Amino acid sequence: MIQRVQTIYLFLAAAIMFSLFFLPFMEMVDAGDQYYRYDLHGIHKGVGNTAQLAESVMPLRFLVFVTGALSLFIIFLYKRRILQIRLSIFNIILHFGFYALFYLFYYYVTRDIEVETYYKIPVVFPIVSVILIYLAIRNIGKDEVIIRSYNRIR
Numbered sequence: 171m172i173q174r175v176q177t178i179y180l181f182l183a184a185a186i187m188f189s190l191f192f193l194p195f196m197e198m199v200d201a202g203d204q205y206y207r208y209d210l211h212g213i214h215k216g217v218g219n220t221a222q223l224a225e226s227v228m229p230l231r232f233l234v235f236v237t238g239a240l241s242l243f244i245i246f247l248y249k250r251r252i253l254q255i256r257l258s259i260f261n262i263i264l265h266f267g268f269y270a271l272f273y274l275f276y277y278y279v280t281r282d283i284e285v286e287t288y289y290k291i292p293v294v295f296p297i298v299s300v301i302l303i304y305l306a307i308r309n310i311g312k313d314e315v316i317i318r319s320y321n322r323i324r
Contacts, residue, residue, distance in 0.1 A: 174248065174313070179306035180241045180258075183299040187238035191231075193292040195272070198285040206285065210234060213279050225279050230271045237264045237296075241303065251314045258307045265296045265303075 191210050198206040206224065207214045210231045214221035240261045247254045272293075280287075 174309070176254075176306035176309040176313075177245050177248075179302045179309070180245050183261075183302040183306070184238045184241035186295045186299045186302070187234055187241065190234050190292055190295055193295075194290050195293050196276075196290055197288045198280065199288075200283045200285045204283075206279065208276065208279075213275065225275055227271075227275050230268065230275060233264060233268050233271060237261055237268065237299070240264070241299075244306075251310050251317070254310050255307055255314075258303050258310070262300050262303055265300045268296050 194207055194209040196208045198208070200206070204215060205217050207221065208227075210227060212223045212227050213225040215224040216222055240257060244254050244257050244261070247257070
C-alpha cells in the first residue's frame with residue numbers, strides 16, 4: 171500500500187486540499203477602497219480584526235473536506251483497484267464542483283459592486299490535485315493490468 175506511487179499521489183492531493191483551510195484564495199478591493207478577503211472561512215469585508223463576514227462559504231468548506239478525505243480514503247482501498255479508479259473519477263468531478271461553488275460565491279458577493287481582484291496561488295491547488303489524482307488513476311490502472319496478466323498466466 172505505502173510503497174505504491176499512487177499512494178503518494180493521493181496523499182499529496184489530500185494534503186493540497188487540506189492546506190486550503192489555512193490559505194486565502196483572493197483579495198478584492200472595490201472602488202470605495204473597501205477590502206475583501208476570500209478564504210474557506212468566508213468572504214470577509216474589512217481589514218484585520220475589524221473584518222466582518224460578508225458571506226459564509228460553508229458548502230465550499232464541506233466540499234474541500236470531502237475531496238481531501240476521499241483522497242485519503244481511496245488510499246486504503248488498495249485491494250479493490252476498480253473501486254479506487256471509480257472513486258478517484260468521482261473525486262475529480264467534486265473538484266470541478268469546487269470551482270463552480272467558488273465562482274458562485276464570488277459572483278454573489280461582487281454582483282452589485284465593481285471590484286479589483288487579486289488571485290492568490292491556492293486558487294490553482296484543486297487543479298494540481300486533479301492532476302495528481304489523474305496520475306494515481308493511471309498507476310492504479312497499470313497495477314490492474316499487471317494483476318490480470320498474472321491471473322492469466324496461472
